[in-house]
Amino acid sequence: LQRLHKELGTTIIYVTHDQVEALTMSTKIALFKAGELNQVATPMELYNNPIDLEAADFIGNPRINLISGRAEMKGGELVVKSELGGHTFSAEHLTNEQKPASGEFDCVLAVRPEQIIISRESVEGALPVKVYASQPAGSETIVTLKAGEEEFLSKEIGQVHYEIDQQVWAIIDQDKINVYNKETTRLIKRAV
Template sequence: MTVFDNVAFSMTIAKKSSAEIKMKVDSALNRMRISEYAGRYPSELSGGQQQRVAIARAIVNDPKLLLLDEPLSNLDAKLRIEMRSELKRLHQELGTTIVYVTHDQVEALTMSTRIAVFFEGILEQVSDPIELYLNPATLRVADFIGNPRINFIEGTATSVYQKGVVEVNSDLGLMVFPEDQFIEVPKLSSFPIKIGIRPEKIIINGVGNGMVIDAEVYTSQPAGSETILTLHCKTSEIMAKLLGIHRFMSDQTVKCEFSLDDINIFSSSTGKLIKRAMNKE
């Protein structure tokens, strides 16, 4: 079948009129920007064009709900970026509810309005993409979302009830938070925690507006648009992500700066988020 016949197949089976079929197929092909390929056969199309045909066939009947199960998994990186853009534009134009299943967290974060994260069939968190990234509900979600991965640092939290604060001690130093910033504070006076901080939230050799610690460069990985640093801070290994090309030597000592507002704290015993990062956007 040609591209036109392929997209029209469901309407043909439903015995729709030729005029209605032509109108809706032309509209679907136009939306997917493949009108000029209407007379071609699948073997004459690229992988990205074939994927557009499949989506055009799915939307030709103006569905109220569109189910997409890893639709971009067989495409190369360049085509995936292109098709992500097309699908997001299509969603805005159609206003159709789309349930999109993917293992690619970049697809999930860039395309969705709501994300549901499942592990082993169990729903772990439902949130909008920004909230999910800034405040993952559990250690598993935090570790899954983000590239490079989030930094985890072991520590101990102590409730100082008479001052209404929680003191957190780790390789990042002593941090003091108002108790009301915590979702919950275990009733123990002292308890094990894990600090979470995103690599892009760590500033190297900044002006000193936040908390500053010393670290040694283990490796530096310039990648054109960004530079990834692996750093050793006492017994902890952390990663920092810098925009642009930066050059560092192995074993070089640098100043790492970060804001307490960007810190997540998780209970080590339950794995749940107990202190949220602040969304400044």
């Protein structure tokens, strides 16, 4: 279909419920929710910055990590606290979505498993975590990590072995974190 699309130079509309097909074959994706158009974006924009929590939870395998947190706007910046630690996001990475002008509000941090790097040694800025489970899956290893009461996944390429309850450190690039307003479920901080 991609070759046919290129050779004919014409628009092709392809309807699928398979996210892998949509991400790999499309130049633009129109994501519908309850029969209404929810987001139109390139495959990578949809993957990196889903418009709401439902879209974030739908796109990606393994599923995106969703971590509860508290947020507050301070001096035009978004300050977020969660089991992943404290983060401050500048105004340039925030969306136009309405955020409470004052006071704390509930939010959800979203980070893809492949964007979490595990270190066996302490690294400055890394989050100390415990290995809850390690699942070798042939060409990749899915590791469930635990920080406080939150469990989240990391995906490593290749066959890697970790012991249950092993102390490791999670390196999370805060630029790759999406933040959603829990009440509206809408994206308020984009990954860059």
